[in-house]
Amino acid sequence: MSNTQSNEIEVSLLSSEEIRTRIRASQYDAHTSGLAPGKLQCNLAILPEQYALDFLRFCQRNPKPCPVVGVGDTGNPMLPTLGRDIDIRTDVPRYRVFRNGRFVEEVTDISSLWTDKLVTIALGCSFTFENALIRANIPVRHIEMGRNVPMFRTNIALSSAGPFFGNMVVTMRPLREEQIEKAKVISAKYPQAHGAPIGMGDPSSIGISDLSQPDYGDPVEVKPGEVPVYWACGVTPQNVLRAAKLPLCITHAPGHMLITDVPEDAETTIY
């Protein structure tokens, strides 16, 4: 496909590699929901090597909110296990830069920030199992409404590692009673995208005071006959990273994920 042709085609029809090429060329910097269907999308954490071992330990101990799907070599911006020619400095639509736990800026390229001491860690995201739910005719309310998923801080304590600790953040999707078992079975097939729900029902049992007021994202209604179902959320590691007040930490901007070449349903997330 020539560049001229590809520029005429909706980005939603492009392959994962074609989309990354556009992102790298500063031709696309919007959110990635629905793009490159069937390909794994990732949350992103870039941090100095001295914190990487503890962060990997933290993720290993909290695999539901923090499923590691790729780890770069120290100082190397390429991620060959996640796709062809992925350069993490340029191939994500938008990045957020934190210094000492404080948000500094949102950028579309981190080449000027990259050093030979940085390590990239890619984490699974819930886009994967949402696609699988929809394929199984289980509607996902916030997607139907064109909204961001509602996310809530909980009182579920995480297993700590070094400077990394905190409570789990969850997403909520309302389901009818008869859809729940199927949704459980389907999402459990994607352990690298948060897996099965961590709970359902009474929000106060996990420290959520008001389902109509999410801490992040947009509210969605839980209708009569529906049960709120909670999944571990990729905002968890982002909060934990921020609270650890690392001298430098770079994440993706919410919704602006790394699009890999790995099939969503791959047994292992290795390209």
Place this chain on the structure above:
Amino acid sequence: MSNTQSNEIEVSLLSSEEIRTRIRASQYDAHTSGLAPGKLQCNLAILPEQYALDFLRFCQRNPKPCPVVGVGDTGNPMLPTLGRDIDIRTDVPRYRVFRNGRFVEEVTDISSLWTDKLVTIALGCSFTFENALIRANIPVRHIEMGRNVPMFRTNIALSSAGPFFGNMVVTMRPLREEQIEKAKVISAKYPQAHGAPIGMGDPSSIGISDLSQPDYGDPVEVKPGEVPVYWACGVTPQNVLRAAKLPLCITHAPGHMLITDVPEDAETTIY
């Protein structure tokens, strides 16, 4: 249960914690196959912290042979995510000590070798899916014969990380054609115990010259109408560790695993 009572009972009837107590007290140092049914058993790698990040990267990139199920804090011998009061210095029946890649000794206690710079990494093992196969009435030849599983070096190159590289080692179990699909589905449910087979059939296609001469373990016959089926093997990380010639590395002795309190079929390997 009093100590007196427990000493009279076959070790095979004891709980995971009771068996570890016996091991710690130097009352048991034999292999762990068949013990504490339903509880996850682990391969073991203990190495200096400076190599732990690369080793975790290596495992993340090669999850089939190297499924990480637990990582200790640096210098801390306790593994709280894998069970109650697990002290890795004393709770494994037999350890092997390697220095600069050379086998030095086999011991039943590593307390005198432990330092505040060591990191424990526990890896899933094939006992888990073998138990599931047997429950599903798929016989496992080497278990029926009371032998160790046959293991073979292959020409399947692993994804490297730092000083860690090499080829995959596989186990072989002969299955009848009609058992294969079921065995695939069952073992795929245990990604933290090597998951689905990595291949089957012609051994020369993965660099095995003679199935009757395994590189490790005991030979088992592939009978007429049977197909040799290959699974990734936990000897892989052991070989890779040895080839990396670390100044110090401690593993379990083959078959003498860490018995955890985590159920084999747990969605996540966190106690």
